[in-house]
Amino acid sequence: MANNRPPNLLHLPLELLMKIAKFLSFSDLWYLATSSKHCRALAHQIIWHRYHIDLSRPQLNQFNHIVHAALAYISRYGYVAHTNTIDHTIVQSVSNRLAVEIYDRSPLKNWEPCLDFFLDKTLGIILDHVFLDPLLDVVPKHTSFADLSYKTDYHRHLLMTEFYPTRVGRLMTSFLTTLYPTLMALFEADPTTEIHHRLLLNHINRHVDNMSSRYHNHHQRRLFLIASPKSARTTALAAVQQHNQLLRLNFRILIRFIGTLVQTDLLSANDLNIITRQRIQFFFLTTSTNNSDEEPLKKRVKYTAPNNSRNNNKHEITFYESLKKNAASYCWQMWLEEIEFQMEIFLDLTRAVLLLEQSSQSRTDLNNVSSMLDDTVSALISKRTSESSIKLDKSTSTV
Known part of the structure; x- marks a missing residue:
């Protein structure tokens, strides 16, 4: 019988x-x-290869193990079954347990370094869990003008102020907003506030920088793919495009998560202003920069002219004319996708700011952020609608 198992x-x-x-x-x-010994070995193996999280030795990383267990419990039971309603009782109980774990590991005197250490681990793991399963999370689609039957000022106002967080991002935001006052009740208010805010911004910046580096490296590989032989390009194009969509999906989830945090006391409008100016705007491959006259700079695009072209001189044509003549160019497709993606991200941030502006008493920072995002979106739209010419060089084909 044993041999037939x-x-x-x-x-x-x-x-x-x-x-x-x-x-x-x-x-x-x-x-x-948790099912059996074999299932534990199997699950830990999959988690290691998929998420690069080592759970095989909980004794060596006991606190990390506790945080992962807390987030797994919240992810499974944080929502009321078959609804989008968060069970705040579950979230509060897990927050209390995790805050007590941090408190018990901190000394009575000079506790700030210990709180800094354990809170850094906690916030890092929480933010990592926002992006663990991007393909299983849902990024809700915002309403567009084409979806509205009545395009009045009231409907435009509703369109610009709707902001839908992702399911996981909303749950993790609720957990963070519950954990923060619990820690404030156990530790002194002023040091805890400074430590929590600094570490939260550090981990947000870490994810933005990491995604930016991955996205730019991926773009370099796409450009190398364009220069490769046609046979190799055809076989690799599908995989490259799929990876590109995954990177953009992760960034969409991050932007929705940041926009959700701004609606709470954890991030301010000034924080969003700094993150956008210093990091988010440098994520994209094409940036919107203005000259001294506040007019969008003309993009210089190098393009290989057709072989039967008799005109060897440089010529200027408009954006839409160039697209019409070179509709099959992969570089043009990349550029259009990048502009549309950039517009989508900044519109999401604009919605988050306008939604916050409705419930905020002080609008000084909000006006600065709104003005910056409005200028960026206007510059992007002008690239699609203005008659600004694009200079083409027939030597290469890079955007």
Whole structure:
């Protein structure tokens, strides 16, 4: 009988296990590990290869293990079943337990360094969990003007102030806003506020910088792909495009998460202003810069002219004329997608700012952010609608 036992899941190839795990979230894998010894080994193996999180030795990373357990529990039970309503009782109970764990590990005197250390780990893991399963999360679509039957000023106002967070981002924001006052009740207010705010901004900046680096490196690979032979380009184009969509999805989730945090006391409008000016605007491949006359700068695009072209001189044509003549150019498609993606991101930030402006008493910082985002969106739209010419050079084909 022992020889006739069917093989367990651990005997399946890793590639097959990873394909199956695409349909499972982190919380699913976490609770799979609680089923049996074999399931624990299987789940920890998948979590390591998929998320690069080592759970095999909880004794060495006991506090990290506790935070991951708390987030797995919240992800599984944080919402009322089959609804979009957050169960605040669950969130509060987990926040209390995690705050007590941090408090018990801190000394009675000179507790600030210990709080800094454990809170840094906690906030880092919480923000990491926002992006663990981007394909399983939903980025709600905002209403466009085409979806409105009555385009009055009232409907335009509703259009610009609607802001829908992602499901995971909304849950993690609720957890952060519940954990923060719990820590304030256990520790002194002033040092805790400064430490929490500084660490939260550090981890947000870490994710923006990491995504920017990955996105720019991916763009460089796309440009190398354009210069490669046509046979190699055809086979790799689908995989490159899929990875590009995944990177943009992660950034959309991050922007929605930042916009959700701005609606709370954890981030201010001035914080959003700084993050946008110093980091978010440098994420994109094409930036909107204005000259001294506050007019959008003309983009210089290098383009390889057709072989049958008799005109060897540089010529100027408008943006839409160039697209009409070179509709099959992959570079033009990349540029259009990048502009549309940039407009989508800044419109999401604008919606978050306008929604905050409705409920805020002080609008000094809000006006600065709104003005900056409005100028950026206006500059982007002008690239699509203005008659500004684009100079073309027939030597290369880079945007």
